[in-house]
Amino acid sequence: MTATTAEHDAMRRALALALRGPRGVNPQVGAVLLSPEGHVIAEGWHRGAGTPHAEVAALSQLESGAARGATAIVTLEPCNHHGRTGPCAEALLEAGVARVVYAIDDPNPGSSGGAERLRAAGVEVESGVLADEAHALLDSWLTVQRLGRPHVTVKWAQTLDGRAAAADGTSQWITGAPARADVHRRRAQADAIVVGTGTLLADDPALTARAEDGSLLPAQPLPVVLGERAVPGDAAVRRHPLGFVQYPGDLGAALTDLRDRGVHRVFVEGGPAVAASFVRERVADEFLVYVAPALLGGDMLALRDIGVTSIGEAVRLTLTDVERLGDDLLLVASPAIEGDT
Template structure:
């Protein structure tokens, strides 16, 4: 059965409802219940971990029996597991819903299978309505499900000869104001920003996302410090809008904890040793390299040892874009999958 015009309209509404929910550990999901004649009976959305899922939220607005023979329009496949809440697929079956239309399948092995369960109970099920729009909405959450951890972007600024600082250690500013504004824009798009204790103690970064006039962007990444050295009481990061998180050098446990906190996108800003550790452990999904037309010489490399000893071991990248930012260049690259190089 092909989706009706009313079902298309309802899915667009469900997507709007989904955006009301918080972005975090759980996906943003919206649901609309339609009568057999295509009228809206109820709406719902997921309001965060531990709260009713979108389908149950919508059903809760109806009297018992009102959903019998109805159609449920949902932006994500109804779940099929017992967590803090029961399976949405079962709730829809018990409510007497006769048809379920959802945009995209649940990629989580634990919660997926709702569509199959609904079909086994005799419910008419259709998948794929406005799938592209739902993918766009859930892009970062879906990435976390695929990777099993937050998406990691490693960023650094360097001179044309690959140096992050002059011989005396000074590094502000290698790049110009246009490139720095781009960095702050990307900080505002991240959920967390990571530096090592070495960079924090040497540069005392605020780790905020700021506009050209110095004001803070509406979205601020959570500051994350890697390393066991104490953060001074006077450190600028202590005045960040969000309390900073500190982890020892083990990256996998740190990323796992960030995922549990609802972090989808991590921006690694330094320094050279921390950046290299993410590269060395194959935890870098994207690179942002800001290149200034300057020569510094010396040994203050932008990236430390990444475990490459011969040219055959080079970590090959695919250049996604090159952009001129004032006098500087921004190179965006991603790792080439093994076997493709």
């Protein structure tokens, strides 16, 4: 049986509910319970580590036996493990749920298997409903689970001819105010922001997420400095509310340490050399390229050597979005899946 219209609607609601939960070590998950007639009877979301999972939160709203024969709509496969809370698959079985519809499989071998357990107990299970939307919601958490490192977004601003600065090194401002405001909004969505020592020494960035009036936004990324050169004692980053961390340049070790610190989303903003290093090491999951309608010429390219020597070695990307921000364009892209054209 394929998912019904009511189940699709409930999944959209579950995805919206999931966003109410905190983003962090645990995934954001939402759940909606439908009566056998297809009406919403309860809903819930995961509110953070140690709290009931979304399915249990929804079940807790009902009287004993009220979920018998119901359909559970969940954004992530119900878990099948004992952690701070019990297995959601077991809770659904005990409640008498007859059908479970979820968006994406749990990639964590320690908690997956809920769908199989439910099917073995006679519960009808349907997966893959609004999977693309759920993947977009959980992209950073899924990257950590599958690759063991944070999700990495590489951002740069450039002119139409691909330059990041003028011949004298000046680069502020290539793009206009709307593009800069968009960058700060995206900084606030990240757990960490990365620059190299070259950018740090040249521009002395504060690495904060700020509103248009210059005030700090409520959410701030952890500043990360890549490189061995010392950070000056009067550097603006030293006044960041979260402090900063510095790594000598080993991207693998840096990303592993950031993961261990609970960082799931990294925003790379640190100049042509740093951006190129993430591309060269194939650890970039998303690209944000802000393009200004200007020409600079010269040698100050927005991206340095990425190890490509022939057209056949080109790093192919899939363009996922194009947005106009004032006079500038924002191009959003991700690495193309091998075999795509």
